[in-house]
Amino acid sequence: MIQVSKLVYRYTPATAIAFPDFTVQKGEHFLLLGDSGSGKTTLLHLAGGLLRQYEGSVVVDGTELSTLSETALDHFRGKKIGFVFQRNHLISALSVEQNLMLSPYLAELPLDHAHITEVLDALGLENKRNSRVTTLSQGQAQRVAIARAVLNKPSIIFADEPTSALDDKNCDRVVSLLLDAARLHGSTLIVATHDQRLKSKLQHQIRLTAAHEPA
Amino acid sequence: MSLFTLVWSYLKARPLNTAINIVLLSLGIAVITILLLFNTQLEQKITDNARGIDLVVGAKGSPLQLILCNIFHVDFPTGNIKLKEADKIARNRLVKRAIPLALGDSYQSYRIVGTSREYADLYKAELARGAWWQLPLEVTLGANVQRLTQLKLGDTFASSHGLTETGSDHADHRYVVKGVLKPTNTVLDNVILTAVESVWEVHEHAEENEHTHQATTDSTVMHSRLVPSVAANDSLKEITSLLLTYRSPMGAIQLPRFVNAQSSLQAASPAFETARLFSILGVGADIIMAFAYVLIVISGLSIFIALYNSLKERRYDMAIMRSMGATRTKLLVSVLLEGGVLTLLGSLVGVLMGHGVLILLSRLVEETQKAGISGMIFYSQEWVILGGSLLLGLLCALIPAIQAYRTDISKVLASQ
Numbered sequence: 001m002i003q004v005s006k007l008v009y010r011y012t013p014a015t016a017i018a019f020p021d022f023t024v025q026k027g028e029h030f031l032l033l034g035d036s037g038s039g040k041t042t043l044l045h046l047a048g049g050l051l052r053q054y055e056g057s058v059v060v061d062g063t064e065l066s067t068l069s070e071t072a073l074d075h076f077r078g079k080k081i082g083f084v085f086q087r088n089h090l091i092s093a094l095s096v097e098q099n100l101m102l103s104p105y106l107a108e109l110p111l112d113h114a115h116i117t118e119v120l121d122a123l124g125l126e127n128k129r130n131s132r133v134t135t136l137s138q139g140q141a142q143r144v145a146i147a148r149a150v151l152n153k154p155s156i157i158f159a160d161e162p163t164s165a166l167d168d169k170n171c172d173r174v175v176s177l178l179l180d181a182a183r184l185h186g187s188t189l190i191v192a193t194h195d196q197r198l199k200s201k202l203q204h205q206i207r208l209t210a211a212h213e214p215a
Numbered sequence: 216m217s218l219f220t221l222v223w224s225y226l227k228a229r230p231l232n233t234a235i236n237i238v239l240l241s242l243g244i245a246v247i248t249i250l251l252l253f254n255t256q257l258e259q260k261i262t263d264n265a266r267g268i269d270l271v272v273g274a275k276g277s278p279l280q281l282i283l284c285n286i287f288h289v290d291f292p293t294g295n296i297k298l299k300e301a302d303k304i305a306r307n308r309l310v311k312r313a314i315p316l317a318l319g320d321s322y323q324s325y326r327i328v329g330t331s332r333e334y335a336d337l338y339k340a341e342l343a344r345g346a347w348w349q350l351p352l353e354v355t356l357g358a359n360v361q362r363l364t365q366l367k368l369g370d371t372f373a374s375s376h377g378l379t380e381t382g383s384d385h386a387d388h389r390y391v392v393k394g395v396l397k398p399t400n401t402v403l404d405n406v407i408l409t410a411v412e413s414v415w416e417v418h419e420h421a422e423e424n425e426h427t428h429q430a431t432t433d434s435t436v437m438h439s440r441l442v443p444s445v446a447a448n449d450s451l452k453e454i455t456s457l458l459l460t461y462r463s464p465m466g467a468i469q470l471p472r473f474v475n476a477q478s479s480l481q482a483a484s485p486a487f488e489t490a491r492l493f494s495i496l497g498v499g500a501d502i503i504m505a506f507a508y509v510l511i512v513i514s515g516l517s518i519f520i521a522l523y524n525s526l527k528e529r530r531y532d533m534a535i536m537r538s539m540g541a542t543r544t545k546l547l548v549s550v551l552l553e554g555g556v557l558t559l560l561g562s563l564v565g566v567l568m569g570h571g572v573l574i575l576l577s578r579l580v581e582e583t584q585k586a587g588i589s590g591m592i593f594y595s596q597e598w599v600i601l602g603g604s605l606l607l608g609l610l611c612a613l614i615p616a617i618q619a620y621r622t623d624i625s626k627v628l629a630s631q
Binding site: 094 | 216224225536543
């Protein structure tokens with residue numbers, strides 16, 4: 001599903017970071033571990049197609065990402081990849097339901113109202129359907145953000161520090177939500193984190209050590 | 216979900232900001248719309264009212280006053296001229312048509328015009344009901360006059376001197392309503408038509424009356440061309456003015472000079488005088504117009520600043536949407552659309568406001584009604600206003616839109 005080899009990313013012509021080679025099979029879940037500044041987010045952005053300029057090779061779902069144009073990459077992201085960020089940022093101008101509807105709209109997939117209702121029900125947010133997202137509690141907002149990421153049934157779910165700001169109880173809940181969603185759609189889940197609590201939840205791990213300088 | 220829903224939600228999320236931008240722009244647009252409607256209609260009215268009248272001949276004085284008084288019936292007469300002299304001009308071979316006007320009195324501020332049937336024909340007037348005036352003191356009312364005074368056929372009224380509403384200075388001579396005209400959308404709607412003789416009769420109570428009625432019976436006397444009931448050489452009768460139509464373009468060259476050469480008369484060209492009037496009024500209109508443009512520029516600036524600022528807040532929104540598959544073009548278009556929707560709304564509100572103000576004005580102010588200015592007329596230039604505002608919106612949104620286009624998603628998302 002993801003194949004990374006000889007990957008190097010240059011922040012500036014002088015500073016670069018090299019990543020270890022790894023391969024993730026379909027349906028496997030990986031933990032991307034490392035301290036702050038070790039390049040977890042950069043690797044996630046590279047594999048998720050948010051960063052285009054790299055050396056080496058990143059093949060996702062059989063496509064070398066650097067061969068895609070900016071627009072093609074946008075479409076690729078929309079259809080194949082779901083992102084969950086630490087800030088679980090929702091669009092505050094929109095209602096809960098509209099935030100979810102944005103997902104298929106931006107990915108140019110058909111809108112399935114029944115599916116959205118189903119997802120809202122599953123998250124216990126059916127009565128918040130038309131509420132502004134600013135009225136949600138943090139836990140509710142996080143659930144909506146996860147629902148938004150998995151709504152298009154992506155092949156890969158990338159989560160960037162989804163739990164670092166949460167207490168143990170909520171941490172467990174988010175991880176099981178992510179794992180359930182991944183299992184339901186047969187998605188691959190990659191979680192970048194320095195949160196030690198997650199080590200026991202996902203067995204595959206990639207460890208990044210600080211700032212690899214390429215040879 | 217569509218781009219429009221998204222844009223609309225963003226506008227709704229900042230209601231005050233959106234409202235102030237719409238209000239600012241709409242004020243500027245409303246002023247422009249009012250000026251457009253007012254000016255266009257006024258010019259139209261003036262052209263309509265002056266159509267077929269090449270020259271106005273009256274007593275010496277201000278030529279503009281002569282035009283205002285005798286064509287638009289808004290100013291006071293410059294004085295009287297002798298019928299005998301007017302007749303001489305009417306018989307000139309360069310004159311195709313000469314219409315006498317005898318002014319001076321009014322009823323409830325509606326001017327009573329002593330004239331011939333040709334005056335009504337000039338504006339293609341038709342009777343709505345009743346009959347044309349024939350005998351002295353019979354009148355036919357313009358459509359507005361009837362509507363606003365509620366006079367009925369057979370009613371009688373006394374005129375008052377000048378254009379004031381009060382006072383019946385001529386209570387001993389009562390006019391009788393014989394007919395009402397259909398609306399012509401010209402000045403004719405606002406006047407009361409009667410024979411020249413009526414005006415004389417009302418005013419000559421001090422003088423001996425013998426001339427008026429007896430002259431007609433004498434077949435050997437040459438009749439006046441303007442007022443056939445009196446002799447051509449009558450030296451006492453006076454009228455206010457003469458409306459001339461040339462027989463050929465030669466008239467335009469020779470007649471004004473011929474008239475002005477006579478010590479007691481002056482000639483004024485409606486085309487020239489109205490053009491002069493417009494150039495005087497134009498300065499005021501230009502200042503108001505400039506003010507409107509300043510308002511529009513400020514509102515454009517305000518929209519630009521609002522978009523620019525809100526985009527700074529929305530950088531993360533943009534990045535998230537990109538991560539969800541939105542293309543750069545989509546974000547660019549959404550910001551442009553936001554500017555366009557704002558200005559289009561503002562200009563729509565402005566155009567409606569402009570029409571609303573004129574509708575209100577024509578309901579409340581009698582003068583606008585008399586002038587026949589209506590708020591219900593739409594001009595094609597208003598499309599230009601709408602199109603222009605849309606363009607303004609796109610222009611204001613351009614820089615923020617390019618910023619949205621250039622958003623570095625990875626950098627924004629990583630800057631937690």
